[in-house]
Amino acid sequence: MINAVGRDIPEEILEITGKEVFQGNFYKDGVEFAEAGPVTRPVMNNHHNKLVKDIHEALVKCNAHDGMTVSFHHHFREGDLIVCMVMEEIHKMGLKDITICASSLGKAHDALVPMIEDGTITNIESSGVRGKIGEAISTGKLKGLATMRSHGGRVRAITTGESKIDIAFIGAPTCDDYGNCRGIGGKADCGVLSYAVVDSNQAHYCVAITDCLVPFPNFPAHIPMTKIDYVCVVDEIGVPSKIATGAAKPTTDQRKLLMAQYCTDVVVNTPWFKDGFSYQTGVGGASIASTIYLAEIMRERNIKMGFGVGGLTKAMCQLLEDGMARVLLDTQDFDLDAVRSLKNPNHHRIAAGLYANPMNKGAVVNKLDYVVLASLEVDIHFNCNVVVGSDGMITGAQGGHPDTAQGAKCTIVICPLLQGRIPAICTDVTTVTTPGESIDVVVTDYGVAVNPARQDILEALKAADCVPLKTIEELRDIAYGIVGEPERVQFGERVVGIIEARDGTIMDVVREIKPFEFRESIN
Amino acid sequence: MNPNKKRLRRSMMFLNAQKPGLIKDPYIYKPDSIILDLEDAVAMKEKDAARYSLFHALREIDYHGVERVVRINGLDTEFWVEDVRCAVAGGADAIRVPKVERASDIKMVENAIISCENEFGVEPGRTLIMAALESARGVLAAMEICESSERLFGIALSGGDYTKDLQTVISGTGIEMMGARQHMIIAARATGVQCFDTVFTNLDDMEGFRKDVETIHTMGFDGKSIVNPRQIPIVHEIYTPKPKDIIFAQKVVKEIEEKSAQGIGVFTVDGKMIDIAFYDGAKRTLELAKASGVYKEGEL
Numbered sequence: 001m002i003n004a005v006g007r008d009i010p011e012e013i014l015e016i017t018g019k020e021v022f023q024g025n026f027y028k029d030g031v032e033f034a035e036a037g038p039v040t041r042p043v044m045n046n047h048h049n050k051l052v053k054d055i056h057e058a059l060v061k062c063n064a065h066d067g068m069t070v071s072f073h074h075h076f077r078e079g080d081l082i083v084c085m086v087m088e089e090i091h092k093m094g095l096k097d098i099t100i101c102a103s104s105l106g107k108a109h110d111a112l113v114p115m116i117e118d119g120t121i122t123n124i125e126s127s128g129v130r131g132k133i134g135e136a137i138s139t140g141k142l143k144g145l146a147t148m149r150s151h152g153g154r155v156r157a158i159t160t161g162e163s164k165i166d167i168a169f170i171g172a173p174t175c176d177d178y179g180n181c182r183g184i185g186g187k188a189d190c191g192v193l194s195y196a197v198v199d200s201n202q203a204h205y206c207v208a209i210t211d212c213l214v215p216f217p218n219f220p221a222h223i224p225m226t227k228i229d230y231v232c233v234v235d236e237i238g239v240p241s242k243i244a245t246g247a248a249k250p251t252t253d254q255r256k257l258l259m260a261q262y263c264t265d266v267v268v269n270t271p272w273f274k275d276g277f278s279y280q281t282g283v284g285g286a287s288i289a290s291t292i293y294l295a296e297i298m299r300e301r302n303i304k305m306g307f308g309v310g311g312l313t314k315a316m317c318q319l320l321e322d323g324m325a326r327v328l329l330d331t332q333d334f335d336l337d338a339v340r341s342l343k344n345p346n347h348h349r350i351a352a353g354l355y356a357n358p359m360n361k362g363a364v365v366n367k368l369d370y371v372v373l374a375s376l377e378v379d380i381h382f383n384c385n386v387v388v389g390s391d392g393m394i395t396g397a398q399g400g401h402p403d404t405a406q407g408a409k410c411t412i413v414i415c416p417l418l419q420g421r422i423p424a425i426c427t428d429v430t431t432v433t434t435p436g437e438s439i440d441v442v443v444t445d446y447g448v449a450v451n452p453a454r455q456d457i458l459e460a461l462k463a464a465d466c467v468p469l470k471t472i473e474e475l476r477d478i479a480y481g482i483v484g485e486p487e488r489v490q491f492g493e494r495v496v497g498i499i500e501a502r503d504g505t506i507m508d509v510v511r512e513i514k515p516f517e518f519r520e521s522i523n
Numbered sequence: 524m525n526p527n528k529k530r531l532r533r534s535m536m537f538l539n540a541q542k543p544g545l546i547k548d549p550y551i552y553k554p555d556s557i558i559l560d561l562e563d564a565v566a567m568k569e570k571d572a573a574r575y576s577l578f579h580a581l582r583e584i585d586y587h588g589v590e591r592v593v594r595i596n597g598l599d600t601e602f603w604v605e606d607v608r609c610a611v612a613g614g615a616d617a618i619r620v621p622k623v624e625r626a627s628d629i630k631m632v633e634n635a636i637i638s639c640e641n642e643f644g645v646e647p648g649r650t651l652i653m654a655a656l657e658s659a660r661g662v663l664a665a666m667e668i669c670e671s672s673e674r675l676f677g678i679a680l681s682g683g684d685y686t687k688d689l690q691t692v693i694s695g696t697g698i699e700m701m702g703a704r705q706h707m708i709i710a711a712r713a714t715g716v717q718c719f720d721t722v723f724t725n726l727d728d729m730e731g732f733r734k735d736v737e738t739i740h741t742m743g744f745d746g747k748s749i750v751n752p753r754q755i756p757i758v759h760e761i762y763t764p765k766p767k768d769i770i771f772a773q774k775v776v777k778e779i780e781e782k783s784a785q786g787i788g789v790f791t792v793d794g795k796m797i798d799i800a801f802y803d804g805a806k807r808t809l810e811l812a813k814a815s816g817v818y819k820e821g822e823l
Contacts, residue, residue, distance in 0.1 A: 252753060254552055254753045254755075255551070420544075445548075445551050446551060481585075
């Protein structure tokens with residue numbers, strides 16, 4: 001069945017998943033539903049000991065079984081040791097058909113590939129995957145399906161009961177013996193535990209894993225003891241140098257600086273740039289440079305940011321420090337400066353649901369004026385692809401892309417026209433992960449295109465005469481003019497993954513890749 | 524005269540002709556000229572490969588009005604004649620000749636260009652020349668080099684080789700290049716050609732770069748060779764006339780035209796004494812402002 005972004009979703013996938021096809025951003029606006037709740041076990045006995053001696057004991061006590069779903073958060077990013085530690089124990093126990101429900105998976109989890117191959121892991125739900133797991137999925141090694149959903153979409157899936165977590169494993173930089181978890185302090189300081197909050201609320205069992213046991217009470221707790229069944233102390237939960245990767249040196253790449261300048265010009269010449277505006281940006285070089293340029297103009301015009309959101313970096317935290325932003329709402333910290341900034345009373349931790357769940361009574365993303373995002377590909381319908389590489393391999397994550405893009409009044413995507421020899425602005429993206437209706441402005445090194453649906457933005461930018469305006473088709477034509485129109489990636493028939501829209505409908509499917517065959521050999 | 528001979532050349536950016544990623548779209552950074560390099564940036568065994576990508580780049584890529592200069596290999600190598608053939612056949616706007624020491628060097632290249640323009644059906648006179656002076660002898664021969672060919676639009680200092688020849692190093696202060704710079708700009712102005720300064724290679728020292736550009740701008744240079752697009756905005760900023768300079772130049776031009784019609788030779792503009800000697804300078808400021816995109820004819 002063809003969905004609202006023109007993608008053909010196979011009937012069998014609709015049957016297997018029980019899902020509908022994507023029907024537009026606001027299809028489920030206002031629709032009533034009942035939230036799901038966890039099975040739980042009260043602790044009344046004051047001699048009850050939550051400490052277990054190792055992961056194995058935790059798994060046994062949590063009734064680990066074939067076919068269960070285990071969940072993880074990704075605040076330790078590429079330094080995460082928890083996922084592999086737990087899965088190795090599950091593997092040793094010989095359990096099969098496990099579903100992993102992670103907020104994201106990356107290269108730190110390459111060691112899971114043999115467990116995918118031997119049927120220990122048969123389904124993966126994640127924001128996306130990088131590294132060898134992506135290759136394993138794309139080459140058809142996962143027996144079930146990979147479901148890629150946004151950060152907000154994940155909270156929606158768990159709170160509606162679509163994803164039922166049997167055991168949540170929560171890596172906690174500090175924790176006490178009764179399960180009060182904090183994201184800050186300890187050896188693997190990640191600042192916040194935002195993505196794990198929904199897991200702690202909804203999982204049937206919840207295990208806190210820490211390498212820094214602290215005296216009771218570890219307060220204020222980011223995940224409280226009332227949600228935690230067991231506490232397991234291990235030697236190491238993360239590699240600090242790979243968690244907060246350190247303050248990135250500002251980019252000196254003139255191409256990125258050029259795009260950052262265009263992006264800033266778009267922001268300051270559209271109507272929402274006024275005192276109290278709200279803003280979110282990513283961690284790419286151009287995004288950070290854009291924030292730095294923006295700060296200069298905010299100072300010149302004495303405009304202050306009402307609030308900034310997101311995965312945070314030094315550039316955003318500096319705005320708070322300098323009094324240029326009133327409040328920061330934090331779901332993830334990308335560098336040590338962001339972790340340190342949490343001491344500021346106006347730097348608030350927020351849970352992923354509050355941030356972006358489309359099925360609550362209004363998420364923070366709905367209050368965004370601007371979001372600056374990146375994309376692997378953007379097509380002439382403004383659809384974005386942030387998950388599947390132009391070679392067909394799963395290689396990225398949705399993160400908060402679809403959530404913020406839909407929520408913000410002005411969504412800007414920064415994307416160089418060419419990624420090496422691949423045109424990033426193209427006729428049709430390899431896979432749609434964020435629908436074009438959410439994308440308002442595309443900034444490239446060759447010019448800026450505005451979604452024709454946003455005549456208000458187009459008129460503002462024309463009047464300001466601040467950036468080289470092009471149509472998206474013109475940008476595509478320039479790209480094809482330089483590197484030619486590439487052959488489409490050739491996929492096999494089997495669907496290996498689905499791209500879920502925020503509301504749980506199907507945006508696109510990802511098929512198994514197959515070796516490229518030249519036309520001559522096909523004919 | 525080739526109308527491009529006097530074009531605006533504030534920034535002339537070197538690019539390795541063999542690197543597709545670099546030469547595919549340098550115009551997005553808006554340099555006035557690019558110098559596609561076949562010489563130092565290209566390894567000896569890669570010269571033919573570099574010519575191949577150069578030729579196709581010149582033929583295939585729309586550089587959006589950015590001048591395309593090709594730096595050929597030195598006249599003491601076996602490569603330069605084929606370099607010239609490739610550049611002319613591709614339709615390069617100009618050829619930068621390295622290590623020029625005498626007028627006859629330019630003559631030799633000019634003859635090769637003439638025969639190539641003929642061979643490939645390129646409009647005669649289309650391909651301009653610039654000379655890089657890289658030795659004490661070359662700098663001292665600046666006058667005769669400037670007058671060596673009608674095609675020669677300018678001379679450029681190449682600081683690295685020049686300072687080696689002087690038996691010193693680039694100090695960062697500019698002292699070691701002061702004589703050459705002064706001599707070359709005088710020779711260029713005396714003969715009516717343009718004059719360009721050497722590259723600044725320390726990309727971590729943007730403040731030093733800015734000071735260097737301010738110095739050569741004050742000395743009268745027409746522009747600078749650059750090695751990274753990051754340097755372009757700084758050069759253009761320094762070379763772009765400031766609004767107050769544009770307004771003053773406009774007043775000077777207007778007053779001189781009106782007063783000379785009335786037979787008045789000396790008068791004041793904004794309290795400064797002005798005579799006909801200021802006319803060309805004021806016109807040049809307006810031309811530069813126009814070319815820099817900050818002024819349109821008739822605007823005040």
